[in-house]
Amino acid sequence: MNVRICFAKYDRLRFLGHLDVMRYFQHAIARSGMPIAYSKGFHPHMIMSFAQPLALSMTSDGEYFDCELEAEEVNADELCANLQDAMCDGFYIRSVTVLPEREPNTRKQTGMSQIAGAMYLCEPLEGCEDALEGALREFAARASYCIEKKGKSGMRAVDVRAGVHAIGIAKDRVGDIEYLCDDGIFDVPATLVSGWGSEHSEHSLHREGAAEFLFAVDAGSENNISAELIAASLRQLVSCEIPERCFALHRMELYRSKDGRMLSLAEN
Amino acid sequence: MNNKLALSDDILLRVEKPARYIGGEINMVVKDPAKVDIRFAMCFPDVYEVGMSHLGIQILYDLFNRREDTYCERVYSPWTDLDKIMREEHIPLFTLETQSPVKNFDFLGITLQYEMCYTNVLQVLDLAGIPLHSEDRTEEDPIVIGGGPCSYNPEPIADFFDFFYIGEGETAYDEILDLYKANRAAGGTRKDFLRKVSHIEGMYVPSLYTVEYNEDGTIRSFKPIAEDVPARIRKQVVRDLDTCVYPDKQILPFLRVIQDRVVLELQRGCTRGCRFCQAGMIYRPNRERSVGHLLAMAKTLLDTSGQDEMNLSSLSSSDFSGLQELVYAMIDECRERHVNLSLPSLRIDSFAVDVMQKVQDVNKSSITFAPEAGTQRMRNVINKGLTDEDILSGAGKAFAAGWNKVKLYFMLGLPTEQDDDVKGIAQLGNAIAAEYYKLPKERRHGRVNVTISTSYFIAKPFTPFQWMPMITKEHFLENQRLLKATVNEQLNAKSLEYHWHDAETSEMEGIFARGDRKIGPAIEEAYKRGCMYDAWVEHFHYDIWKEVLDKHGITIEFYNLRERPKEEILPWDHIDIGVSREFLYREYEKAQREEITPNCMKQCSGCGAASFGCGICKQPRRKEAEV
Numbered sequence: 001m002n003v004r005i006c007f008a009k010y011d012r013l014r015f016l017g018h019l020d021v022m023r024y025f026q027h028a029i030a031r032s033g034m035p036i037a038y039s040k041g042f043h044p045h046m047i048m049s050f051a052q053p054l055a056l057s058m059t060s061d062g063e064y065f066d067c068e069l070e071a072e073e074v075n076a077d078e079l080c081a082n083l084q085d086a087m088c089d090g091f092y093i094r095s096v097t098v099l100p101e102r103e104p105n106t107r108k109q110t111g112m113s114q115i116a117g118a119m120y121l122c123e124p125l126e127g128c129e130d131a132l133e134g135a136l137r138e139f140a141a142r143a144s145y146c147i148e149k150k151g152k153s154g155m156r157a158v159d160v161r162a163g164v165h166a167i168g169i170a171k172d173r174v175g176d177i178e179y180l181c182d183d184g185i186f187d188v189p190a191t192l193v194s195g196w197g198s199e200h201s202e203h204s205l206h207r208e209g210a211a212e213f214l215f216a217v218d219a220g221s222e223n224n225i226s227a228e229l230i231a232a233s234l235r236q237l238v239s240c241e242i243p244e245r246c247f248a249l250h251r252m253e254l255y256r257s258k259d260g261r262m263l264s265l266a267e268n
Numbered sequence: 269m270n271n272k273l274a275l276s277d278d279i280l281l282r283v284e285k286p287a288r289y290i291g292g293e294i295n296m297v298v299k300d301p302a303k304v305d306i307r308f309a310m311c312f313p314d315v316y317e318v319g320m321s322h323l324g325i326q327i328l329y330d331l332f333n334r335r336e337d338t339y340c341e342r343v344y345s346p347w348t349d350l351d352k353i354m355r356e357e358h359i360p361l362f363t364l365e366t367q368s369p370v371k372n373f374d375f376l377g378i379t380l381q382y383e384m385c386y387t388n389v390l391q392v393l394d395l396a397g398i399p400l401h402s403e404d405r406t407e408e409d410p411i412v413i414g415g416g417p418c419s420y421n422p423e424p425i426a427d428f429f430d431f432f433y434i435g436e437g438e439t440a441y442d443e444i445l446d447l448y449k450a451n452r453a454a455g456g457t458r459k460d461f462l463r464k465v466s467h468i469e470g471m472y473v474p475s476l477y478t479v480e481y482n483e484d485g486t487i488r489s490f491k492p493i494a495e496d497v498p499a500r501i502r503k504q505v506v507r508d509l510d511t512c513v514y515p516d517k518q519i520l521p522f523l524r525v526i527q528d529r530v531v532l533e534l535q536r537g538c539t540r541g542c543r544f545c546q547a548g549m550i551y552r553p554n555r556e557r558s559v560g561h562l563l564a565m566a567k568t569l570l571d572t573s574g575q576d577e578m579n580l581s582s583l584s585s586s587d588f589s590g591l592q593e594l595v596y597a598m599i600d601e602c603r604e605r606h607v608n609l610s611l612p613s614l615r616i617d618s619f620a621v622d623v624m625q626k627v628q629d630v631n632k633s634s635i636t637f638a639p640e641a642g643t644q645r646m647r648n649v650i651n652k653g654l655t656d657e658d659i660l661s662g663a664g665k666a667f668a669a670g671w672n673k674v675k676l677y678f679m680l681g682l683p684t685e686q687d688d689d690v691k692g693i694a695q696l697g698n699a700i701a702a703e704y705y706k707l708p709k710e711r712r713h714g715r716v717n718v719t720i721s722t723s724y725f726i727a728k729p730f731t732p733f734q735w736m737p738m739i740t741k742e743h744f745l746e747n748q749r750l751l752k753a754t755v756n757e758q759l760n761a762k763s764l765e766y767h768w769h770d771a772e773t774s775e776m777e778g779i780f781a782r783g784d785r786k787i788g789p790a791i792e793e794a795y796k797r798g799c800m801y802d803a804w805v806e807h808f809h810y811d812i813w814k815e816v817l818d819k820h821g822i823t824i825e826f827y828n829l830r831e832r833p834k835e836e837i838l839p840w841d842h843i844d845i846g847v848s849r850e851f852l853y854r855e856y857e858k859a860q861r862e863e864i865t866p867n868c869m870k871q872c873s874g875c876g877a878a879s880f881g882c883g884i885c886k887q888p889r890r891k892e893a894e895v
Contacts, residue, residue, distance in 0.1 A: 011271040011292070013290070013292060015287055016287050020522045020524075023524065024294075024522055027520060027576075028294075030570075030576065030605070030606075031574035032574075044606055056281060056286065057277050057280065057281055086574070088293065088296070089298075090271075245277065245281070248277075
């Protein structure tokens, strides 16, 4: 059977690269006693597949990996608690979900291949708030905004604006979110405080009273609008001098597409 | 846990592998620094991935943190990219745990695992904002302690340390820390503390000794400055490894480090008595852990780490008396857990081949021999108890079991070496390859691959070769060429591959290893002129070192190339490792007569280590067949 694990990555660990995160979870799974399945052959490895890598220095509430278990039945809550016990500060297990059995003769769908959307928070760093808010409003008002992106075969233009489905702004972390646009594909939150977020909010990097920009975007292999791409677009729209790194970036969630709507990867 | 990092996001994004500097690993100890009396910064003066691979620091980290009144944190050398930024932006060196400046600590303990880290010691002190010289430090500065194998001849770096802890760390640190607290409570100064520390066995406070030199640069006298300071410093030894603390939770790095596995220390010391080997002498007597204790330790370590590889560590695993029992019990435990078992320094015999077949992939792995010398005569000189017959029959067994890769390690420039000994290396490689082709064709797997590696013999203190001259770099390079040519002449030349090590670093290592206090100023100047990470070939600046040594009148002739007379006072003579100078000299003479000395397990040769009253010295000797 397959399970999907959703975890958060905070604090110091935002400087841990993707490969090190994978290694960390291999060790954590061994410590937790999870009955994970191993591949066959002389060098067996744990059967696990990670969703989208997170850029260095970003925090996240929406990291995922799927793994195959050597078990007929499992208690997902117990797995979740045991795995949480094996975590070090900065990693939090948000949920463990048993994935539905695959229909016979269908292709295996891992978290990675299902990704269709993502939600990001971009927090302007001190001193850049006003300039970036202006840029945000201008960006929201446009129908399209193209930016050069380095792809596999050189630079190519990407329409960042077209890949953005909702833009919100919260003047501080606990306040209501004002939506500058929302095409209804994502279930967007009315405030930033979620049930989970409040529990661990003390671990968050975010500055007290800082403004937060929320973006719901296309993600995955077809049209991936990364948080950095959005940050770069807004920075281009600012006319005055601001530092190259003008945002603290945070991933809130990853989504898959179902019947024209975006569903959290944690939902079956 | 305080989550404020010492480095800004901007800097962390600019440097290679920022995870080197953030701490927060599994099993890292978290304490409130405000609630402890003593803050101890433990340093390995090399980059994180090297330093985190060292078992000794894990042991001491655990030992210190078991004390409620002490918080031990780790610090490593910042890599060259961050080093530059820290100097430009005046960022003080910080510990990983609390990310706080090292300068504010009570102690800075630096482990000295190889001579080529000396400039990194200065880098650490400098970046921390601690005066480089012990004499310039004030009550505000941490007490700087050195330990590890290089502290057995600490003279080249004596000026930079407040004291050296000679021997194994488990035994005396409690007394030192208690003394520190008592001295502070009584309003005592740094000087008071160091004087009292010198009364603890094993503690060497260089500032309490004076050296006088003869005109030729040799030592005329080495004396303590007062009567209460001991003239000789006797190393600390753990008597019983089974009852001594061992970390049941080892810090598990996020980054892939050099030794990416949990380490199970089988034993300390070695019974073989190879005459070039410092570890074989300074860690005497050989002491084993019991198999029951080791199995329980192994289980705990795997439980608390989740690591997928375990390394059985020892200077010579094959000599560990419970090896078969331990390994067969571990193989099953490891298989169940999907853990790989690695057994370095294993003599290749039927047992080893059987174990390797069970734990390794025959197609991918290679078998390793360290004959160290190419001829039996040369191996008798160095007392390496390994015969051509042992090697050929071991290789033959491994070939029959499916292996077709062999690695061989040798030294060039050993005392009394002749051209024939050099050529013998190639001939031995050829004989091993020939052994493979004795197998019927259908049992071979392609061509055999024999890799020969040579390094430059470096005479080390506390070995029978401490009086011996080393050869010149030019002679060493000639030997390399001779060996290369002889390899190419062999019948199986196509199956042989030859690798060699850099000679320039080795030459410098030789000077540091047997150096005296006159070397210190040269190390300091080389550091100030940009030398750092000398152990890394790409960062080693031979030209700068050469200039600095010339300027300070330090010659290779004096330190490396001269035979030292028996009566000469050696810079490390005031350190007492238990093994007597008389024994070492007897061994030096036997080496010249090409006579071998038996393994301690077979017969006691009266080296002096029995005075510690533990380990092999107190056990009945084993029968011939078991040795």
